[in-house]
Amino acid sequence: MNEILQSFIGQVSNPWLKLGIDIVIILIKIAIVIAIALLHVAYATYWERKVIGHMQVRLGPIEVGPHGLLQPIADGVKLFFKEDIIPADADKPLFYIAPVIFFISTLTSLSVIPFFNHFVIADINIGLLFLFAMSSLGAYGIVISGWSSNSKYAFLGGLRSASQVISYEIAMGLSLVGVMIMSGSLNLVDIVKAQQQYPTGMYFIPQILGFFVFVVAAFAETNRLPFDLPEAESELVAGYFTEYSGFRFALFFLGEYTGMLIMSSICAVCFLGGWTVPQFIMNALPFLSKLPNIVWVLVFLVKVYAFMFFYYWVRATLPRYRYDQLMAIGWKLLIPLALLNIVITGLAKILIKG
């Protein structure tokens, strides 16, 4: 399919027409990715409610459709038609734009995630750096919404969230340096390929320390339990989006769940081997290499879902941390561990080579 398309593009001589065809192909890819991601996000909420329901010996959503399967669609339609309340004292332009910034920055991260070998929208050589940049931009949406709402809960939630996100961003950034040393690249496709050639097939075994730091930081970065202090219901009502309603609230919600999807994808790509299975399994079972590409997308999705399930499991299990504990974990435990991991990885690499 790809070769036919390439040979067709090769015959076109007009450079503008070529660019036009390229853009149309990119747009189709983007449409597929956004549609799948948003559908995924919608059903991630359903899945979360079901999982947590069953963990607490309840049934979860069950009324709308068979087994409550239409619940996310009903929620979406409801939020779309809800009144959009803008507080009288809010800073209106900022209030309008904050959820859009948050939503765009998380959604755009999807453009560098490799779903499998030939399906990544932008195969750039600084993929990981781009992901960090986008997750930092999301903090702007949070801070602006907290400030512009002119409400105490939102203000405190925005402050907490900003300092939490930037604190754990350092730990997360440092935890992935070990992966970069091992693979020698920031390109996510290259990281996956280097990983498959590695004896264990997945980096989370040699990088167990980095993996641990990354997982904890990922929970904090997406404001999930046990680190959901910015939106702690029992203290701050809903944190930075307390004053938001209707579809603006939905944008925050979508952004947050897309953020979880992104974090799970980064974890799958950098530590769990992306769309590949370890090389020694491939060698033991030769028929695997003849399987169609769609199977490898499913392998990737299984890894992502496993991490998402872990998110829900932790949420159902652990209570919330206090704010001073949160900061102590981030600064006093995770950062030294991540630095230690870098030194160990570098030393191991030199010893193995020489």
Add this chain to the structure above:
Amino acid sequence: MPSDYLPILIFLMVATAFGIGALLIGEIFRLKRPYPEKLMPYESGNPPVGEPRQRFSIKFYIIAMLFVVFDVEAVFLYPWAVVFDKLGLYAFIEMVIFIVILLVGYIYAWKKEAFVWD
């Protein structure tokens, strides 16, 4: 190649169009029945007391400053990590010295109780 980044630009535009478009289209269908009580900031049902944008703890500033230091450190580590294979032992020792220098500042911040939240 700059053309590698074209898809990201297009993705950014599509995402913006999606976010703003959904809000604008919803504007046609949405209810709009505001009244003063509804437009008050939410404070658990009570009338709001005082200014919402209060003074807040100095700790947040310190965290922000420390963030700058350590995030720049992380950015310095990235290119080093990517070409680590080619540079070898010399670069490793150099980077350990760099990390140790930062650790001195880190320990100083720790002893000054910058990470203690009270």
